[in-house]
Amino acid sequence: MMTSSYYFKYERVEDAQQKLLSLAGESMRRVEMLDVRDAIEYVLAEDIHSERDIPQNDIAHFDGYAIRSEDTKLASLKNPLRFKIVKEIKLTEQGSDYEISSGEVIYVPTGCELPQNADAIVPVESVKREGDYIILTRPIAKGFHVIHKGSDIRKNELVLRKGTVILGQHIKVLLDSGIFEVPVYKKPRVVVMPIGSELTNDSNEHHKKLETHSYLISYLIEKNGGIAMQKAPIPDDPILISKEVEEALENYDIIVTIGGASVGKMDFTWNEAKRIRKPRLEIRGIKVHPGRVTSVVLFERPIIMLPGLIQSTLSGTIFILLPLIRFLAGLSPSPLYPKFVGRVKSVIKIPEYKPFKRVRFVKRIESISNEKGKFIDLLRYESFHSSVLLKADGIIIIPENIDEISPNETLTIYGVYGLF
Amino acid sequence: MMTSSYYFKYERVEDAQQKLLSLAGESMRRVEMLDVRDAIEYVLAEDIHSERDIPQNDIAHFDGYAIRSEDTKLASLKNPLRFKIVKEIKLTEQGSDYEISSGEVIYVPTGCELPQNADAIVPVESVKREGDYIILTRPIAKGFHVIHKGSDIRKNELVLRKGTVILGQHIKVLLDSGIFEVPVYKKPRVVVMPIGSELTNDSNEHHKKLETHSYLISYLIEKNGGIAMQKAPIPDDPILISKEVEEALENYDIIVTIGGASVGKMDFTWNEAKRIRKPRLEIRGIKVHPGRVTSVVLFERPIIMLPGLIQSTLSGTIFILLPLIRFLAGLSPSPLYPKFVGRVKSVIKIPEYKPFKRVRFVKRIESISNEKGKFIDLLRYESFHSSVLLKADGIIIIPENIDEISPNETLTIYGVYGLF
Numbered sequence: 001m002m003t004s005s006y007y008f009k010y011e012r013v014e015d016a017q018q019k020l021l022s023l024a025g026e027s028m029r030r031v032e033m034l035d036v037r038d039a040i041e042y043v044l045a046e047d048i049h050s051e052r053d054i055p056q057n058d059i060a061h062f063d064g065y066a067i068r069s070e071d072t073k074l075a076s077l078k079n080p081l082r083f084k085i086v087k088e089i090k091l092t093e094q095g096s097d098y099e100i101s102s103g104e105v106i107y108v109p110t111g112c113e114l115p116q117n118a119d120a121i122v123p124v125e126s127v128k129r130e131g132d133y134i135i136l137t138r139p140i141a142k143g144f145h146v147i148h149k150g151s152d153i154r155k156n157e158l159v160l161r162k163g164t165v166i167l168g169q170h171i172k173v174l175l176d177s178g179i180f181e182v183p184v185y186k187k188p189r190v191v192v193m194p195i196g197s198e199l200t201n202d203s204n205e206h207h208k209k210l211e212t213h214s215y216l217i218s219y220l221i222e223k224n225g226g227i228a229m230q231k232a233p234i235p236d237d238p239i240l241i242s243k244e245v246e247e248a249l250e251n252y253d254i255i256v257t258i259g260g261a262s263v264g265k266m267d268f269t270w271n272e273a274k275r276i277r278k279p280r281l282e283i284r285g286i287k288v289h290p291g292r293v294t295s296v297v298l299f300e301r302p303i304i305m306l307p308g309l310i311q312s313t314l315s316g317t318i319f320i321l322l323p324l325i326r327f328l329a330g331l332s333p334s335p336l337y338p339k340f341v342g343r344v345k346s347v348i349k350i351p352e353y354k355p356f357k358r359v360r361f362v363k364r365i366e367s368i369s370n371e372k373g374k375f376i377d378l379l380r381y382e383s384f385h386s387s388v389l390l391k392a393d394g395i396i397i398i399p400e401n402i403d404e405i406s407p408n409e410t411l412t413i414y415g416v417y418g419l420f
Numbered sequence: 421m422m423t424s425s426y427y428f429k430y431e432r433v434e435d436a437q438q439k440l441l442s443l444a445g446e447s448m449r450r451v452e453m454l455d456v457r458d459a460i461e462y463v464l465a466e467d468i469h470s471e472r473d474i475p476q477n478d479i480a481h482f483d484g485y486a487i488r489s490e491d492t493k494l495a496s497l498k499n500p501l502r503f504k505i506v507k508e509i510k511l512t513e514q515g516s517d518y519e520i521s522s523g524e525v526i527y528v529p530t531g532c533e534l535p536q537n538a539d540a541i542v543p544v545e546s547v548k549r550e551g552d553y554i555i556l557t558r559p560i561a562k563g564f565h566v567i568h569k570g571s572d573i574r575k576n577e578l579v580l581r582k583g584t585v586i587l588g589q590h591i592k593v594l595l596d597s598g599i600f601e602v603p604v605y606k607k608p609r610v611v612v613m614p615i616g617s618e619l620t621n622d623s624n625e626h627h628k629k630l631e632t633h634s635y636l637i638s639y640l641i642e643k644n645g646g647i648a649m650q651k652a653p654i655p656d657d658p659i660l661i662s663k664e665v666e667e668a669l670e671n672y673d674i675i676v677t678i679g680g681a682s683v684g685k686m687d688f689t690w691n692e693a694k695r696i697r698k699p700r701l702e703i704r705g706i707k708v709h710p711g712r713v714t715s716v717v718l719f720e721r722p723i724i725m726l727p728g729l730i731q732s733t734l735s736g737t738i739f740i741l742l743p744l745i746r747f748l749a750g751l752s753p754s755p756l757y758p759k760f761v762g763r764v765k766s767v768i769k770i771p772e773y774k775p776f777k778r779v780r781f782v783k784r785i786e787s788i789s790n791e792k793g794k795f796i797d798l799l800r801y802e803s804f805h806s807s808v809l810l811k812a813d814g815i816i817i818i819p820e821n822i823d824e825i826s827p828n829e830t831l832t833i834y835g836v837y838g839l840f
Contacts, residue, residue, distance in 0.1 A: 168639025169809040198511040219588025389589040
């Protein structure tokens with residue numbers, strides 16, 4: 001009954017990622033139009049150009065009198081000129097509904113559009129007023145204290161580039177630019193299905209183990225551009241597993257199982273997933289340790305099977321699940337970012353799985369004994385330990401096919417978006 | 421009618437912050453109990469100790485046979501010992517419901533609690549089976565392939581410190597530790613009220629200006645520990661302003677107004693806020709430019725008045741509003757973090773407001789002409805420009821009472837949480 005396809009065929013992580021992104025990523029990525037106000041933390045799928053000039057008109061930079069500069073050329077202390085205040089405009093009024101003729105001014109508040117024919121502002125505090133007149137004793141330059149139309153953003157100017165993650169300031173500027181809908185990458189809907197008869201999501205079921213991995217994985221999904229939906233644990237029953245997986249394939253973009261993906265006698269997920277129909281892509285194990293059990297079966301939509309021990313679950317999440325989610329959401333695929341570079345404190349031996357990439361959770365320490373500098377401290381743990389997640393500052397990735405890393409060798413500690 | 425209290429009394433930013441945190445912060449900060457599953461991104465208000473050992477019992481590290489190690493002492497190739505398999509436990513069963521006697525073993529799957537009297541595991545693949553017996557040809561050490569109770573986390577061990585921002589891994593470990601409710605700092609409810617007769621929140625009202633500042637400010641509030649509520653713009657009408665502010669004082673923890681806080685003839689907010697009753701604290705302007713108009717009136721709850729020009733609005737948000745929100749939410753008060761250090765490209769002159777701190781939005785550039793290194797480029801703009809927010813990498817803060825900053829002087833560029 002156990003066919004050879006049941007066993008692992010460990011693929012290089014880069015190969016697995018590349019296959020999944022090109023087969024699932026490219027065909028599944030979607031763009032949708034969203035109301036700008038709902039687009040927060042989505043990623044722009046196109047360059048955006050302003051629909052209007054900002055400001056939309058020439059406006060006053062100060063409370064003052066809108067004037068025709070050419071009328072003021074001859075003004076001086078010896079030749080004071082009088083201008084009649086023909087109107088006081090309120091901020092709620094449109095400046096362009098009014099106009100001035102030669103010898104006239106109109107009072108405008110800061111931010112008000114200039115009346116017709118006006119091309120400069122005389123600030124209130126810099127001019128003498130007599131009744132309905134102002135007395136000007138110097139010429140006013142064209143454009144004086146005027147904020148010119150389009151001086152902040154010009155119509156048709158590129159305001160935001162494709163790939164921008166939309167934050168608060170972008171919402172503001174988009175709306176200011178007259179843009180009320182934007183094309184964004186659709187966030188994939190990801191269902192998280194823990195598998196294991198020993199698991200429960202009810203903390204009152206004391207004879208079972210409370211399932212908690214899905215809280216962490218769902219949070220990471222959300223922080224990396226996905227919309228996560230947590231499901232109750234499914235028992236180790238091939239009929240139930242295949243029923244739930246087939247249903248999920250109808251309703252979600254990505255199906256994630258946790259546990260039950262290895263080759264033990266209670267591991268049904270791989271076989272049940274493959275039984276559904278002929279997959280477009282199979283990945284049976286990846287060359288990363290921990291996390292080697294991570295597998296993928298892709299039809300139109302992928303089933304991503306994560307191992308059940310928490311550090312393995314995370315490794316599969318970091319190297320396989322999150323890159324796909326991030327790609328679909330329009331982000332750079334890797335959820336890793338370099339956090340700092342440090343020296344290894346003590347030798348790291350690689351006793352097994354040498355052709356595999358190795359992930360270790362590590363802590364940054366500022367100095368050791370008499371030596372100053374930044375060091376990397378390997379946290380001691382087993383791969384089912386979760387306390388390490390509370391202590392780690394990040395991960396190191398040890399390349400394939402090396403026997404050990406010597407003390408003082410320099411490595412990068414990577415952070416993972418949403419984790420540390 | 422305009423009393424002297426109407427005018428600015430510019431306070432040092434540090435003084436204003438300190439007064440607001442000690443008078444409003446200390447008296448308003450609240451702790452609430454939340455279901456762990458709802459506590460994501462809240463801040464722990466107390467140290468948390470585990471309610472249980474993790475694992476809760478000695479468990480098997482491999483699929484194998486649970487055995488009494490003392491029974492195996494004499495096993496060798498010359499003296500193979502037979503043990504009877506008296507039971508196969510499933511993962512859904514409790515190991516401690518069963519026990520072994522001398523000469524017996526029980527099959528247990530990985531993760532299963534050890535049966536009574538057992539203290540070691542013989543992995544399936546390392547022993548010969550004959551019918552209902554296993555044949556042991558070597559002694560098994562006590563604790564062999566057993567994961568000991570409490571080896572991940574011990575009961576009463578400190579798992580999370582007060583001040584921890586709760587992320588996915590913390591939810592997981594809290595639940596694993598048997599903790600279903602946690603004390604967290606209550607997030608303050610912050611209402612954002614734009615003020616100005618020229619403003620609308622309806623993009624179809626073309627004769628008015630679409631109000632957009634509140635989207636940015638609300639996003640920053642949420643990213644810094646608050647719960648934001650946006651209100652429609654209030655016209656420059658003292659009766660409406662005082663009505664809305666008084667209502668808001670009943671329903672929200674912090675009242676934020678945007679605009680209408682200066683000393684112009686249409687600026688009513690300061691006077692209307694002060695008219696409500698005698699404040700516990702008044703801050704009429706702060707020594708930062710832009711943002712100097714930022715004012716506070718504190719009763720039981722504060723009214724924080726932000727200026728209306730976007731860069732001034734942001735400056736007041738960064739120096740006054742966010743520190744209070746962050747303090748109430750249990751975070752370190754400053755929303756600033758050092759992003760990088762660079763050299764100033766060209767001279768920065770301080771022409772006015774010399775006793776004020778000065779904020780400038782800047783861009784980081786990697787090199788100029790022939791010089792390599794990191795440089796700080798001042799973005800050229802007016803304080804009403806919002807395009808600068810799309811281009812800036814952060815802000816520099818120029819201290820009080822200096823005339824200029826020379827080229828090549830070294831400064832820190834600060835990021836603002838939620839902004840850049």
